[in-house]
Amino acid sequence: MLAIIGGSGLAKLAGLGNVRREVVRTPYGDPSCALTHGELDGRPIVFLARHGYGHTLAPHEINYRANVFALKRVGVERVVAVATVGGIRADCVAGALVVPDQIVDYTWGRGHTFFEGADQPVTHVDFTWPYDASVREQVLEAARRCGEPVVDGAVYGCTQGPRLETAAEIERLARDGCDLVGMTGMPEAALAREAGLAYAALCVVANEAAGRGKSRAGISLTDIPVVLDAAMGRVRRLLAEVARG
Ligand code: HPA
Numbered sequence: 001m002l003a004i005i006g007g008s009g010l011a012k013l014a015g016l017g018n019v020r021r022e023v024v025r026t027p028y029g030d031p032s033c034a035l036t037h038g039e040l041d042g043r044p045i046v047f048l049a050r051h052g053y054g055h056t057l058a059p060h061e062i063n064y065r066a067n068v069f070a071l072k073r074v075g076v077e078r079v080v081a082v083a084t085v086g087g088i089r090a091d092c093v094a095g096a097l098v099v100p101d102q103i104v105d106y107t108w109g110r111g112h113t114f115f116e117g118a119d120q121p122v123t124h125v126d127f128t129w130p131y132d133a134s135v136r137e138q139v140l141e142a143a144r145r146c147g148e149p150v151v152d153g154a155v156y157g158c159t160q161g162p163r164l165e166t167a168a169e170i171e172r173l174a175r176d177g178c179d180l181v182g183m184t185g186m187p188e189a190a191l192a193r194e195a196g197l198a199y200a201a202l203c204v205v206a207n208e209a210a211g212r213g214k215s216r217a218g219i220s221l222t223d224i225p226v227v228l229d230a231a232m233g234r235v236r237r238l239l240a241e242v243a244r245g
Helices: 064-073 133-145 167-175 188-195 223-244
Strands: 002-006 017-022 035-040 043-049 078-087 097-099 102-105 155-158 180-182 198-208
Touching (some): 043 064, 133 198, 180 198
Parallel strands (some): 002 078
Antiparallel strands (some): 097 198
16 A cells, blocks of 8 residues: 655645545554545555644654554555755756655654664664665656656755754755755655655755755745645646556
8 A cells, every 4th residue: 555645735635535534543652643544546545744734743843653653554565755855956946856866864863763672673774775666666657657857866865954954054965965955854764664664755846955046045935835836736646646556
């Protein structure tokens, strides 16, 4: 079964049929919200709003472990995680859709592993390629089928937030090889790997990152919802195509 995790601008998935909500409790506490089971283009999917349905949780307040555990518990095998980002690389302009292939993690203090505590064995998962190759390909193939241009491959730098970055921090991220900057990609991707979920991300560029291009003097917080509103229709069509397979 496929799950879609929705980020900022995608707290609900319009067009879901036969909707049923399920509250899942986990040993790690409560997920961001009840899971929504429904049909996208006739195919069963599970939807989870990462920030809660009312967008009440900041990136560092999200219980990533509970979210991933809940998806696993209801039988999810594949996850497409939608996340808004700032663009660092020149082709990652506002409104672009990007399927990243690498991660640099700058977050701290988040519950980031299932393998801790007296009852858990010390376990190291391989994370050389943090995103599942076949789910990435399914997203890219769906984009080709619906004629949606998507950037294939980018390094996602995950910052702690909730504040946006300084221009110097973005320069450092660029020197580190980051093409995108977001706040929610980690530890979500690593937890999915630990849980054995095949996970890939679909990033929506909301703005040029701090100090770059149109954001040279500052990031316009009023432009971001306009860009996201315009992009989410394309994201929804693409996700329906992914579900169709
Ligand atoms: N930085 C971090 N996260 C983001 C940004 C950004 O510029 N835009 C959207 N999410």
